[in-house]
Amino acid sequence: MVKVKVGMADLCALAHPGILTTLGLGSCVGVALYDVKTKIIGLSHFMLPSSSQSKSNSNIAKFADTAIVKLLDDMIKLGASRETIQAKLAGGAQMFSFTNGSDIMRIGERNVISARQVLKELGIDIVAEDVGGNYGRTIELYSLTGKLLVKTIGHGVKEI
Amino acid sequence: MLNFENLTSFQIDVLREIGNIGSGNAATSFSKMLGKRIEMNIPEVKIFDFKDLSEILGEAETVVVGLLLSITGDVQGFILFILEYEQAKLLVEMLLSELSPFTGEFGELEISVLKEVGNILSASYISALSTLTNLRIVQGVPEIAIDMAGAILSVPAIELGKVSDTVLFIETQFMQDENTITGNFFLVPDLETYDNLLHALGVLD
Numbered sequence: 001m002v003k004v005k006v007g008m009a010d011l012c013a014l015a016h017p018g019i020l021t022t023l024g025l026g027s028c029v030g031v032a033l034y035d036v037k038t039k040i041i042g043l044s045h046f047m048l049p050s051s052s053q054s055k056s057n058s059n060i061a062k063f064a065d066t067a068i069v070k071l072l073d074d075m076i077k078l079g080a081s082r083e084t085i086q087a088k089l090a091g092g093a094q095m096f097s098f099t100n101g102s103d104i105m106r107i108g109e110r111n112v113i114s115a116r117q118v119l120k121e122l123g124i125d126i127v128a129e130d131v132g133g134n135y136g137r138t139i140e141l142y143s144l145t146g147k148l149l150v151k152t153i154g155h156g157v158k159e160i
Numbered sequence: 161m162l163n164f165e166n167l168t169s170f171q172i173d174v175l176r177e178i179g180n181i182g183s184g185n186a187a188t189s190f191s192k193m194l195g196k197r198i199e200m201n202i203p204e205v206k207i208f209d210f211k212d213l214s215e216i217l218g219e220a221e222t223v224v225v226g227l228l229l230s231i232t233g234d235v236q237g238f239i240l241f242i243l244e245y246e247q248a249k250l251l252v253e254m255l256l257s258e259l260s261p262f263t264g265e266f267g268e269l270e271i272s273v274l275k276e277v278g279n280i281l282s283a284s285y286i287s288a289l290s291t292l293t294n295l296r297i298v299q300g301v302p303e304i305a306i307d308m309a310g311a312i313l314s315v316p317a318i319e320l321g322k323v324s325d326t327v328l329f330i331e332t333q334f335m336q337d338e339n340t341i342t343g344n345f346f347l348v349p350d351l352e353t354y355d356n357l358l359h360a361l362g363v364l365d
Contacts, residue, residue, distance in 0.1 A: 007211025008310075008317060009325075023220035024310020027318055047210065047314070047321045059325045062210070095315050096228050096303040107318055136311025138221055153223055153307055 006030075009062040011044040013074035016143040025091035025137045027108035029115050031068055032088040032139065033124070034146035035080035041143045042071045042080075048107070049114035064114040072122060087124050088148045088160055089115055090139045092131040108132065128160035164207050164326045164351075172205045174363050178289060179203030179330035183345060185288035186281040187334055193280060194254055196336055203332040213317055213327055214310030224248075226305045226312035227278030231286065234295035234356050237349035238316045239282045245306065247342060248274060271304055278302035281345065293360035316348045323351040 002018040008028060012020055016039035022030050025045065033042040044067040051063035060066035076082065092112035112131045119126055130137070130150045140149040151157045167175075180203050191198040206216070214220035225248040227241040243251065252270045255277070266274075279302050290297045305312055320327045330347040349357060 007209075008213055008314065009210035009321065024214050024308035024312075024314070026307075026311030026314030028314050047318045053322075059210075062321055062325070093311065095226075095305045095307065095311055134305070136308035136314075138308065151221075 006043045006045050008045055009047050009059055011042070011046075011061045011067055011071045011074070013040065013042040013071060013078055013080075014143065015040055015078050018143045019140055021138070021140045023138045025139060026093055026095045027091070027111065029064070029089060029091040029108070029111040029131070030137075030139050031064075031071070031115055031119070032090070032141040032148050033071060033075060033085050034088070034141070034143075035075065035085045036146065037084040038078075038080050039143045039146070040075050040078050040080040041141050041146070042075045043139075043141050044068055044071045046111070046115075049110045064111060065118050068115065068118045068122065072124070082123065085124055086127045086146065087119050088141075089126060089129045089131055090137050090148065090150050090160070093133050093135055093137070095134060095136070097134065130158065130160050164324060164328045167207075167328075171358060171363055174358065174361055175205045175328075175330055176203050178292065178357065178361075179205070179332055179347060181292055182285035182289045182347065183332035183334075185284040186332075186345065189280050189284040190277075190334060190336075193277070194336060196254075199335045201333045201335075203330055206329045206331055208327050208329070210317055210321065210325070210327060213313055216313070216329075220308060220310030222309045223307065224309045224312060225274060226307070226309075227274065227302045228305070228312075228315060229278060229282050229302045230300035231297055231349075232300065233298040234360075235289070235293075235297045235349055235353045237347070237353055238319065239285065239299070240312075240316055240346040240348060241278050241281060242309070242312065242344045242346070243274075244342070248306075251277065251343075266306065275302045275304055278304070285345070285347070293357060295356060295360050316346070320348065320351070328354075 020043035046067040092108035138151040223245040
């Protein structure tokens with residue numbers, strides 16, 4: 001079976017059977033898309049909420065808005081259809097608890113909010129989430145069932 | 161604005177030298193703190209794509225202790241000091257030995273010991289950097305996280321991600337021979353700040 005590692009500011013769409021994984025998600029967010037009919041899967045590991053607020057936006061996999069649209073596009077090219085795609089979210093943690101309250105500390109939360117917004121605009125339902133907290137996550141998305149495995153250090157393993 | 165990909169090899173040499181002077185001073189403080197000899201490697205200037213970033217310390221899932229300090233003033237950005245989990249234990253054990261023995265767990269005392277290590281190392285690094293460049297650099301309070309390397313590295317990476325598609329680290333390794341404690345020290349200036357740094361050293365028009 002194909003197993004593809006998706007890095008930071010990276011995305012990948014894959015036909016069944018396959019596994020997509022991303023290691024050590026911190027404040028970034030992993031958006032896992034699953035087409036229940038064709039079992040085509042897609043994973044985006046984006047870093048920032050919006051491409052319009054950045055001076056450097058040539059890598060579209062870096063931002064929630066552009067990354068999710070591109071991922072959906074790639075999945076549709078493989079034969080998936082938007083109507084049967086479901087989404088799961090993981091990540092968006094606050095790794096360090098800074099006291100000076102600068103906005104970089106809320107970046108995880110803002111990433112999650114942005115992902116929800118973008119998916120809503122695209123008409124894709126979010127069926128499960130494991131977001132927030134102050135710890136990192138490794139995720140694995142399986143094409144067979146669409147399950148998303150979330151592994152942590154000291155906060156257990158779960159399936160969503 | 162400066163672009164990491166366009167740095168000349170001379171400018172990279174200068175950044176390496178900045179790392180060298182900062183780390184040299186930090187190594188001296190480290191050595192005094194431990195009462196032991198500390199060695200360091202020649203700092204490396206590394207430019208990465210974000211997608212490869214989480215693996216620079218080995219595996220993205222390796223558990224590490226990360227100490228993050230913000231820097232402000234004429235140079236803005238972060239300092240990140242990363243120790244592998246087992247090595248952080250060793251370090252705490254060495255520093256606590258006489259007062260109160262280390263229990264093997266990271267409690268409040270152990271955490272504050274590690275933060276203080278971060279504080280002292282960064283202060284020495286920054287003071288050397290500040291003297292060299294004649295720039296005003298202010299260091300923030302250290303914050304700590306014990307987690308996957310990739311997750312910890314994502315914090316400075318996201319900040320850089322706003323202005324760049326690559327990330328530049330000035331990385332130094334410290335080694336305490338007997339106990340082979342290796343720490344990775346990263347200076348992560350904002351993109352705009354490179355101009356200030358390189359201007360101050362007269363290597364940018």
